[in-house]
Amino acid sequence: MSTIAKALKLLELFSETRPQLGLSDAQRLTGRDKATVHRHLVALEAAGFLEQDADSRAYRLGPALTRLAGMRARTVPEVEMIRAETDRLSRAAGELVHISRLHGFDLVDVYHAEHHDHPVRVSFDAYGLPPLLATSSGMAYLAFSSRHLLDMAVADQRTWVPGGQPPDPDSLRGDLAAIAQRGYARNRDSLRLGVSSVAIPLFDAAGRAVATCSIAYPTSRGGKQVEARLARLLMQSGAALSAAIGGTVPADLHAIWTPSHERAAS
Amino acid sequence: MSTIAKALKLLELFSETRPQLGLSDAQRLTGRDKATVHRHLVALEAAGFLEQDADSRAYRLGPALTRLAGMRARTVPEVEMIRAETDRLSRAAGELVHISRLHGFDLVDVYHAEHHDHPVRVSFDAYGLPPLLATSSGMAYLAFSSRHLLDMAVADQRTWVPGGQPPDPDSLRGDLAAIAQRGYARNRDSLRLGVSSVAIPLFDAAGRAVATCSIAYPTSRGGKQVEARLARLLMQSGAALSAAIGGTVPADLHAIWTPSHERAAS
DNA sequence: GTCCACAGGTTCACTATATGAACCAATAAA
DNA sequence: TTTATTGGTTCATATAGTGAACCTGTGGAC
Numbered sequence: 001m002s003t004i005a006k007a008l009k010l011l012e013l014f015s016e017t018r019p020q021l022g023l024s025d026a027q028r029l030t031g032r033d034k035a036t037v038h039r040h041l042v043a044l045e046a047a048g049f050l051e052q053d054a055d056s057r058a059y060r061l062g063p064a065l066t067r068l069a070g071m072r073a074r075t076v077p078e079v080e081m082i083r084a085e086t087d088r089l090s091r092a093a094g095e096l097v098h099i100s101r102l103h104g105f106d107l108v109d110v111y112h113a114e115h116h117d118h119p120v121r122v123s124f125d126a127y128g129l130p131p132l133l134a135t136s137s138g139m140a141y142l143a144f145s146s147r148h149l150l151d152m153a154v155a156d157q158r159t160w161v162p163g164g165q166p167p168d169p170d171s172l173r174g175d176l177a178a179i180a181q182r183g184y185a186r187n188r189d190s191l192r193l194g195v196s197s198v199a200i201p202l203f204d205a206a207g208r209a210v211a212t213c214s215i216a217y218p219t220s221r222g223g224k225q226v227e228a229r230l231a232r233l234l235m236q237s238g239a240a241l242s243a244a245i246g247g248t249v250p251a252d253l254h255a256i257w258t259p260s261h262e263r264a265a266s
Numbered sequence: 267m268s269t270i271a272k273a274l275k276l277l278e279l280f281s282e283t284r285p286q287l288g289l290s291d292a293q294r295l296t297g298r299d300k301a302t303v304h305r306h307l308v309a310l311e312a313a314g315f316l317e318q319d320a321d322s323r324a325y326r327l328g329p330a331l332t333r334l335a336g337m338r339a340r341t342v343p344e345v346e347m348i349r350a351e352t353d354r355l356s357r358a359a360g361e362l363v364h365i366s367r368l369h370g371f372d373l374v375d376v377y378h379a380e381h382h383d384h385p386v387r388v389s390f391d392a393y394g395l396p397p398l399l400a401t402s403s404g405m406a407y408l409a410f411s412s413r414h415l416l417d418m419a420v421a422d423q424r425t426w427v428p429g430g431q432p433p434d435p436d437s438l439r440g441d442l443a444a445i446a447q448r449g450y451a452r453n454r455d456s457l458r459l460g461v462s463s464v465a466i467p468l469f470d471a472a473g474r475a476v477a478t479c480s481i482a483y484p485t486s487r488g489g490k491q492v493e494a495r496l497a498r499l500l501m502q503s504g505a506a507l508s509a510a511i512g513g514t515v516p517a518d519l520h521a522i523w524t525p526s527h528e529r530a531a532s
Numbered sequence: 533g534t535c536c537a538c539a540g541g542t543t544c545a546c547t548a549t550a551t552g553a554a555c556c557a558a559t560a561a562a
Numbered sequence: 563t564t565t566a567t568t569g570g571t572t573c574a575t576a577t578a579g580t581g582a583a584c585c586t587g588t589g590g591a592c
Contacts, residue, residue: 003549003579004273004309011334019341023540033581038541043270051350057540061338063347067509068277069335070471072327074514075285081329084317205336205471243333248340269550269578289569299552304570323569 006032007040011049011061016251020053020060073246079111081244086213089237091115093230095217099202099241101210102141105132105152105159110211118221130191132159133167136199137212140185143176144201144209144253150176161190183256184231194219198231200238200257204247213241272298273306277315277327282517286319286326339512345377347510348468352479355503357381359496361483365468365507367476368407371398371418371425376477384487396457398425399433402465403478406451409442410467410475410519416442427456449522450497460485464497466504466523469513479507 013021013029026041027034041059044050048064072081082099090097090113097114100107107130132138132153142150153159154169161167179185188196199214215230235257242249249257279287279295292307293300307325310316314330338347348365356363356379363380366373373396398404398419408416419425420435427433445451453463465480481496501523508515515523 002305002309003269004306005313007270008310008313008315008330011330014334014337014341016337016341024538034540035542035582036580039268039579040270043268044274047271047274049274053346054349054353060342060346061334063351063506063510064274064277065331065335065338066347066512067506068280068327069331070509070512070514071280071282072331075280075282076326080319080326081332085329240329240333243336244329246332246336248336290567300569301552301571302550305550 003040006030006036007044010037010040010044014061020056020058022056022058026059069246078245081246082241083111083113085237085240085244086111087113087115089113089213089215089233089241093215093217093233094118095215095230098137098214098216100137100212100214102132102212105156107132107135107137107141107212118218131162133172134161134164134187134191135214136185136187136197137214139176139179139187140199140201140214141209141212143179143185144203144250147173180253181256183235183253186227186231189219196221196227198227198234200234200241202238202245202247203242203249204245207248207250210247211245213237269306272296272302273310276303276306276310280327286322286324288322288324292325335512344511347512348507349377349379351503351506351510352377353379353381355379355479355481355499355507359481359483359499360384361481361496364403364480364482366403366478366480368398368478371422373398373401373403373407373478384484397428399438400425400427400430400453400457401480402451402453402463403480405442405445405453406465406467406480407475407478409445409451410469410516413439446519447522449501449519452493452497455485462487462493464493464500466500468504468511469508469515470511471513473514473516476513477511479503 010026010030013026018025021029023034023038023041027037030037041050045052045059045062048062048067050059051062052059086097086099094116095114095118096112096116098112099110101110102108130138132142138159142153150172151169154167154172159167183200185199186197187199195216196219197214197216199212201209202211202213204210213234215234217226217230238257239249239254276292276296279292284291287295289300289304289307293303296303307316311318311325311328314328314333316325317328318325352363352365360382361380361384362378362382364378365376367376368374396404398408404425408419416438417435420433420438449466451465453461453465455462461482462485463480463482465478467475468477468479470476479500481500483492483496504523505515505520
C-alpha cells in the first residue's frame with residue numbers, strides 16, 4: 001500500500017462519534033508504528049488536511065478540506081459528481097440505476113446508468129415523467145419530506161397512480177411511515193407490470209430531500225431476496241450519493257442505512 | 267519533501283480557471299516525473315480525493331473531499347475552525363486580531379488572538395460592542411452587504427459614531443463603495459483616539475457577508491505603510507478565513523485580495 | 533513528595549518504497 | 563506516412579519511509 005493511501009486512510013478515521021483523535025488513538029486504530037503515524041499526521045497537518053488542537057494536541061479535520069470541497073462544488077457540475085457513484089452502484093447491482101430530481105411534482109431524469117449482463121432488462125423512457133405517488137422514487141422522496149408536501153401532492157391529480165383509485169391520505173401516511181422506518185421505498189408491478197424498483201432519497205447540505213436514486217429490475221428476477229440485496233446496495237451508496245452533491249444524510253436515517261457493525265468498523 | 271506532501275500539493279493545482287487537468291498538465295505544473303505524478307494521481311483517485319473523467323481521462327477533485335468537509339462542518343465548532351488561521355494571522359501581523367459576528371446590529375466577539383512582542387498594545391474589551399458605523403469591521407461588513415441593510419443601520423441610532431454627527435447616507439455610500447473597491451475597511455482614531463484598525467468581511471457558503479476579521483493597532487505604530495502591510499496580511503488570509511467557516515469569497519473581491527501574479531503562481 | 537502509566541514526540545540504522553529514464557499504445561494533426 | 567501529442571507502464575536504482583528504542587511531560591495513586 002502506498003504511503004499516500006496510508007496517510008489518506010487516517011482521514012477516514014474521523015467520524016461524528018470520533019471527531020478528533022490523538023497520536024495514540026490513530027496508532028491503535030491503524031496498527032501502524034507510532035513514528036509512522038506521527039509523520040503522516042504532521043504531513044496532513046502541514047497541508048491543512050488536519051489541524052491540531054493547541055491544548056489537547058489532538059488532531060481534527062482541517063480547513064483545506066472545506067476549501068477544496070468548495071472548489072469542487074463550484075467547478076464540477078452536479079451530474080458529474082454523482083456519475084461515478086451511480087455507475088459503481090449500477091455495476092454492483094447489475095441493474096438500471098436512476099437519479100431523479102423533483103421539479104414541482106415531476107421527477108426528471110438527472111442521470112442513469114445501466115451496467116448489467118442480464119439478457120432481460122428493464123426498458124425505460126427518460127422523458128416518461130411517471131407520477132409521483134406511483135413510483136418508489138416519489139414515495140422515497142415524500143417519506144422524508146414535510147407532511148405539507150404530501151397534502152399538496154394528494155391534491156394534485158397528476159401525481160396519482162394512473163387508472164387507479166384516488167389516493168387515501170391516511171393510508172398513504174402509513175405507507176410513508178413504513179418507508180421512513182425501513183429506509184427505502186419499494187414498488188412491485190404497481191406502475192408497470194413486470195417492473196419492480198427500490199428507491200432512496202438524496203439530501204442537500206441542509207438535510208432536505210432534493211433528489212432520489214432508484215434501482216429498477218424485472219419482477220421476474222426474483223422476490224424478497226433480490227429486493228433485499230438491491231436495497232442493501234442502494235442504502236450502502238446512500239451516504240456517498242448525498243455527499244457527492246454536497247449534502248448530508250440525517251442522522252436517524254443514516255443509522256438505518258448503516259448497520260451498527262459496519263459503523264463500528266469504520 | 268514527503269511523498270504525502272507532494273501528492274497533496276497536486277490537489278492545490280485545481281482552481282476555478284483550471285477545474286480539471288490531465289496527466290501531462292500535472293506533470294508540467296509540478297516539474298516532477300510523469301510516472302511519479304501518475305502514481306500520485308492514481309493514489310488520490312483510489313482514496314476518492316480525485317476522480318477521473320471516463321472519456322477525457324482528465325482528473326478533477328473527488329467526492330471524498332465533499333464528504334470529509336461535511337464531516338468537519340458537523341464535528342468542528344465554528345470557533346475552532348477559524349482559531350488556527352486567526353492565530354496564524356495574529357502572529358504574522360504582531361497585532362490584535364479579532365473575529366466578530368453580527369447579531370442584529372451588534373458586533374459580537376467570536377474569537378480574538380493577540381500574539382505580539384510590541385511593548386505598546388491595543389487594549390480592548392471583548393464585551394464592548396462598538397457601534398457598527400464607527401468600526402472598520404462594521405464598515406467592512408456593510409460594504410459587502412445589501413443597500414437595504416445600510417438604510418436600516420442608518421435609521422438605528424445605536425449604530426452611529428458616539429458623540430458624532432448623524433450619519434449622512436450619501437457620503438456613507440461613497441465610503442462603502444471605496445471600501446468595496448479597496449478590498450478592506452480602515453479606521454484611524456475615529457472610535458478611540460490612538461487606535462487604528464483594518465478589517466475585511468467573512469463570507470458564508472452562499473457568498474453573503476456573515477462576520478468580520480479586523481486587525482487593531484496603536485496609531486503610533488506608523489502611517490500608511492503599516493496600514494498597507496497589515497491590510498495585505500489581512501487580505502491574504504481572507505480566503506482561508508471564509509473557507510474555514512465553510513464559505514467562499516465572491517470572485518470579484520477575491521481578485522482584489524489576490525494579486526494577479528500570486529494567482530498565476532498557484 | 534515518589535512511583536507508575538500513558539501521553540506526544542524524536543532518533544537513527546535499515547530496508548521497503550518511491551522514483552525516473554526508457555518504454556509502449558493510441559490519437560490527432562502535418 | 564511521419565511527427566507530436568496524449569495516457570500509461572516497466573524495472574533497476576536509491577531515496578524516502580519505517581519502527582524499535584528513546585526522551586519528556588503530565589496526571590493520577592499512594
